[in-house]
Amino acid sequence: MHAALTVFLKEVRENLRDRRTLINALLTGPLLAPALFVVLINVQLHIELDKAGKPLPVPVVGAANAPNLIAALVQMGMVVKPAPRDPEAAVREQKADVVLRIPAAYAAHWRKGEPAEVELIYDSSRRDTHEDVSRLRDMVKRYARIVGAQRLLVRGLSPALARPLVAADRDQATPQARGALIFSMLPYFFVLTAFLGGMYLAIDTTAGERERQSLEPLFANPVPRRRILLGKLAATTAFALVSLALSVVAFAIAGRFIDTSRLDMVLDLGAHFATFVLLLMLPLVLLLAALQTLVAAFAKSYREAQTYLSLLMFVPVLPSVLLIVVPVKAQLWMYAVPLLGQQLGIMQLVRGEALGAAPVAACLAGTALAALLAILATMRVYASERLAISG
Amino acid sequence: MIEVQNLHKSFGAVKAVEDVSFSARDGEITGLLGPNGAGKTTTLRMLYTLMRPERGRVLVDGRDAALDPLGVRRALGVLPDARGLYKRLTARENIEYFGRLHGLDETTLRRRCDALIAALDMAAIADRRTEGFSQGERVKTAIARALVHDPGNLILDEPTNGLDVMATRAMREFLFGLRAEGRCVLFSSHIMQEVVALCDRVVVIAHGRVVADAAPQTLREQTGAASLEDAFVQIIRRSETRAA
Numbered sequence: 001m002h003a004a005l006t007v008f009l010k011e012v013r014e015n016l017r018d019r020r021t022l023i024n025a026l027l028t029g030p031l032l033a034p035a036l037f038v039v040l041i042n043v044q045l046h047i048e049l050d051k052a053g054k055p056l057p058v059p060v061v062g063a064a065n066a067p068n069l070i071a072a073l074v075q076m077g078m079v080v081k082p083a084p085r086d087p088e089a090a091v092r093e094q095k096a097d098v099v100l101r102i103p104a105a106y107a108a109h110w111r112k113g114e115p116a117e118v119e120l121i122y123d124s125s126r127r128d129t130h131e132d133v134s135r136l137r138d139m140v141k142r143y144a145r146i147v148g149a150q151r152l153l154v155r156g157l158s159p160a161l162a163r164p165l166v167a168a169d170r171d172q173a174t175p176q177a178r179g180a181l182i183f184s185m186l187p188y189f190f191v192l193t194a195f196l197g198g199m200y201l202a203i204d205t206t207a208g209e210r211e212r213q214s215l216e217p218l219f220a221n222p223v224p225r226r227r228i229l230l231g232k233l234a235a236t237t238a239f240a241l242v243s244l245a246l247s248v249v250a251f252a253i254a255g256r257f258i259d260t261s262r263l264d265m266v267l268d269l270g271a272h273f274a275t276f277v278l279l280l281m282l283p284l285v286l287l288l289a290a291l292q293t294l295v296a297a298f299a300k301s302y303r304e305a306q307t308y309l310s311l312l313m314f315v316p317v318l319p320s321v322l323l324i325v326v327p328v329k330a331q332l333w334m335y336a337v338p339l340l341g342q343q344l345g346i347m348q349l350v351r352g353e354a355l356g357a358a359p360v361a362a363c364l365a366g367t368a369l370a371a372l373l374a375i376l377a378t379m380r381v382y383a384s385e386r387l388a389i390s391g
Numbered sequence: 392m393i394e395v396q397n398l399h400k401s402f403g404a405v406k407a408v409e410d411v412s413f414s415a416r417d418g419e420i421t422g423l424l425g426p427n428g429a430g431k432t433t434t435l436r437m438l439y440t441l442m443r444p445e446r447g448r449v450l451v452d453g454r455d456a457a458l459d460p461l462g463v464r465r466a467l468g469v470l471p472d473a474r475g476l477y478k479r480l481t482a483r484e485n486i487e488y489f490g491r492l493h494g495l496d497e498t499t500l501r502r503r504c505d506a507l508i509a510a511l512d513m514a515a516i517a518d519r520r521t522e523g524f525s526q527g528e529r530v531k532t533a534i535a536r537a538l539v540h541d542p543g544n545l546i547l548d549e550p551t552n553g554l555d556v557m558a559t560r561a562m563r564e565f566l567f568g569l570r571a572e573g574r575c576v577l578f579s580s581h582i583m584q585e586v587v588a589l590c591d592r593v594v595v596i597a598h599g600r601v602v603a604d605a606a607p608q609t610l611r612e613q614t615g616a617a618s619l620e621d622a623f624v625q626i627i628r629r630s631e632t633r634a635a
Binding site: 215218222 | 439441461462464469475476477479480488491492493536
């Protein structure tokens, strides 16, 4: 039997007997992320979609100064609440989201035909109130527009005179693409799952074996170290792949629990999606396994390796965050960049777009090349005399 | 047959091994004796090609370790200082793993495993996971693992370390058995009685150098000491004054 295969089988068998590895690779990683995802998305959908049609309660100061305005706003969905004694303090202390104040001078200005002022008191640093503030502002503006148009009509002028320019929105986003914004973290979840799936094996097969001092007798066997390494890498990759596959299946099932009718999109996390995700991720899983082993080879103990790898875990989140913060137009070369290529590719799949042959090839080739380099670097470290000496 | 010629090895400024030469013959038990930190483990590690010597040569059955490390490892059975068993595997699985890495076919592997398990009297523990094994059980398992490919040469780093009297005695009997089979047994120790009881030849190492190389009886006669322990102390002292 080939030596690498012997090492592979032994590592798999040994780690299948380790409860901590099993739970992390096959349970927590692949199942927690989809569950979390479903909850997050459903919560987000409720927040965004529920608000639009709901009545908007607003404390009003000096409602008696503008009965017509208040009547119009109430018709548009506002509910008048009793005013707090000190509106500014109430907003600062977060007792009120937004307060509408109508000054005593309002009626006088109105009658003279001068701009009458109403005040919106709010705290722009509180993100959760943005929605309410902009709804109230829109209501006030709408009322102002209607009254303005009436005044022009009364004077025999067309209201169109006061609107020389109109900006019309023509949103070209497909329903999928709109939903995709919410799903931009999906690729990261997959990368994270693969990372966690292989992490414990990478540590156990290198730093762990070194700590337990079994590397020395192992290297006394008549097998080149690179073959031993290949067996260990294969075991790490296998665990990561199983973890990833479970995760993809879990997402396909989780997709059914997301209320897509509210999203106004078709969510397809089915077989086609799963196949392409696994394909794009395949070389990346190998790259991650090699990098994890490389890092673990520098650590003297299990715990030290764990610390290093927890830091390394933050690297894959970068492309996801980058693409959210700085949206870029995908160029072909970007697909060849490991992590970035997978991010772009998987996002395209989520958006329901067909993935071209060139991006897929670039993604696979680029990441595979990086994986090869990482494996060669790890082999160099494995060949060093220092590696086998523990203590 | 293990031949060591002028080995040198240093770690930074520390010279761990300086010009060490000796040979261990087939059908003999050779003891590498020396105080802690004398360079015994480093010398042995160069023998089983875990470390590369800066200068000097290692020959195992005539094979040069620098040119044919895999051939040398095939001819050697090794029990390192750290036994390094896999805790989640049973004793038998530990032995089988190394047997497969040596390329044994499954029939030979099973035969060798059964023979070693019987010879080392470990039938009761063979199918238990090594987690929680006693020191003696661990050494037995590691020795069986080192012998699974039936090597002509055996290198043991402190084989009786941590063993109780009964286990030590059993180990001695086992090593005599290996000698009787015509194997070359090289072991290191810092325990005098051990060496007296076991060795046909003693190589004394101190400060990375060989300071004596003879049969225990000859060593006593050379130094005029009453016991080997006195001889050992004299030799080490003499080498210290020379080094200073």
